[in-house]
Amino acid sequence: MIQYSLHENGEYLDVKLAGDLDIDGTEVIEEELIPNMEKYQTVNINFEGVRFVDSTGMGLLMNMVQSLKEKGIKVTISNVQQDVMNVFEILQLPEILGEEIFI
């Protein structure tokens, strides 16, 4: 189950994710997290606490980044653990979402 904490700093929001980004997090992300993020101009998603992902979780992440971008919000993803990054790379997530968002 995914957990998150929000650290706001004016127009900037830092989202710290913790736990597994998987199918069980669908509701949390779609109904709570995304509406919350939409209030800011710049959002960073900190992946430091994410150890495991599944394909649904990847779908959620893609959906999250793409819907925020559509609203003109600048999104970055940081502190991705190496094993999780490997999964991103197999799925070519950097190419899909844009290399520049991974910092």
Next chain:
Amino acid sequence: MQSIVAKGKDINEAIELGLKLLGTEKEKVSIEIIQTETKGFLGIGAKPAIVKLTKLEAAEAQQAPDKNDVIEQAVSEINMEEVAVLSGFLPEREHEGEHQIGTKEPDALVGKAWVKNGALFCKTSPTHFPTVTIGEGVKLYRNHELVKEKTTIVTENDVYEIKVENEKKDTKWKVWMDEKKLKVFLYVEPGYKITRKLPDIEPSQHIELVVEEYKEVYNTLSYADVMQKLESLQVAHQFIRQEQIVKALEAKEPGTYEIATGVSAKDGKNGWIELNIDLRSQSGPTVNEDGKVDYREIRKIPSVERGQVIATVHPPVPGLPGVTVTNEPLPAKQTYPVVLQAGRGIITVGDKIVATESGRPQVEQRGKLVKVSIAPKFTHTGNVDLSSGNIRFAGDVEIYGDVEKNMVVEAEGDIIVHKTVNMASLVASGAIVVHSNVVSSEISAGKNNMLVAELGHLLGIMQQNIEKMIGVIRQLTQSPAFKSSDFSRGGLQPLIRILLEKKFQSLPPLVKKYVEIVRKGENYLEDDIWREIAVSLTKVFLSLTNEVISLDWIIQLSRKMKELHEISVSPVKPDSYVSLPSALNSRIYCSGDVFVTGQGCINTKIHAGGMLKINGVIRGGEVYGRLGVEINETGSERGTPTVIAVPHDQKIRINKAMEGTILKIGNVKHALKETRYYVVACIDKDERIVFE
């Protein structure tokens, strides 16, 4: 003259001992040191001192002469050298015995070696050393060291020892059964004992140490051993071949014996169809006696009359079951009857297949399934136009007039058109023959092969993609940070959607194209599997189905696609052909040969699954002959691009190739810049087009 060899701990001791034995004093003998003592270490390697004492002449004169004196005196000098070389060191007693031989026949022994009682003796002369050749199974030691050379000289200064080797080997055997349990084999390798003995050898300047060998075979295999083993293999008694076991027990040489034999099953024969008529139709134009090619007598079509027996159905012949050596039944291969599908104009009477209509018999055999039908012939005497309508017929079609604008003629057999074809479409499963010009038309002969070829090509690309995708999914599931828990709930779709986003973004357009072609050509695709695959592909890659899709399901799909792809690329039997005098702005497809017999083709695309032969000219367009191309003239003086293509293993022959001609062999292209005559082009091992 008396001499003696003595040994001692050191030289002094040896001399003293010798003097004592001779009963004389030091001054009255000459002393020859044969070997000085070696102390060795802790007694190992220690050697005694050996000396030879010879009574001097003066002293000898005082001795009482004996009967051998005369001889002895004559050979005294030689005798001085005399020594016996024995295995180990020399006991005086043996020396004396040897000495006696020497005294009896001194001449005969000089420079010679001999063997007595398994020991080597020799006597050197100042001018000659005896030589010894060491035979098989003999080891000669000189001063306790093995002599490695095959032939060596021997000297009396050394100590020799001969050893012969004996060999012994136990009986080896094993029993095993073949895979079908039809035979039991016994391999036996009898044991033996080889005793070697070195016989006495007469003195000679050269002797050969050859042993006498006695080989005794001990086959210790017993009947009880074999029977016990057979029992443990549960071999039934009636299959055991006692005489073979007895042979094995008596064997002197290694060998394999079949000691039990079951009864093998005899395969039967599947049911079959015996044809009463010759169905082979001679296809393609034939050359007559004048050397001219007659394109009108292009095919001899077999035909039957009403009531004629076409074929006889034979039932299967069952096989005979066998029995294994363990008394289990061994079933024969199952045999099957033919499954007869009586088509149009056919009835079966008992085992006979009879025609109820006259026409061309068609027999199609695929495994056990046999389809027999009579293809009728439709003859249309006028033109095919709006008044006649399109012609679609499940047999041969012959049209005496023209085929006019936008009309379609489709036949499951052959199509023969006696006049022109203009802006029309001809589709035949068999051959197409047009006796006049073809203009702006589509001609397709042979069973839906174009469609199959196109679909097969797409299928190949898609299958490779899917295979890669399976690889990626496997790689992902093995990634340490990846959880595959949601596969059981939502299937692979969420993952596939991500993969189609970027990594496999080329796949959905291919699937769309495939599905579209299948939908259009549905009526021409005999096999349902093309459609089934289209449905499956749509489900996974185009629609957002909620049905759970597993990796196994995708693997299955990939395998089906691969099989179908392989079928589609396997060469089509060129059973059809196209023959026409000339074509303009047309597309011609044929699974077999294509003959353009007249003026030739302008801006025409031709695909021949067999050989392509154009007697006239080809100007503009693209032609392909899977089994080679022969053209009289290509291109034009104005350099109209004309592509002539064949696969990489075929040749292109052109009598006159003008500018604009592009030769394409396999994937290699070559454009001609100027006119060339008698071109025979093929590809060399460096993938370059070369001209013969």
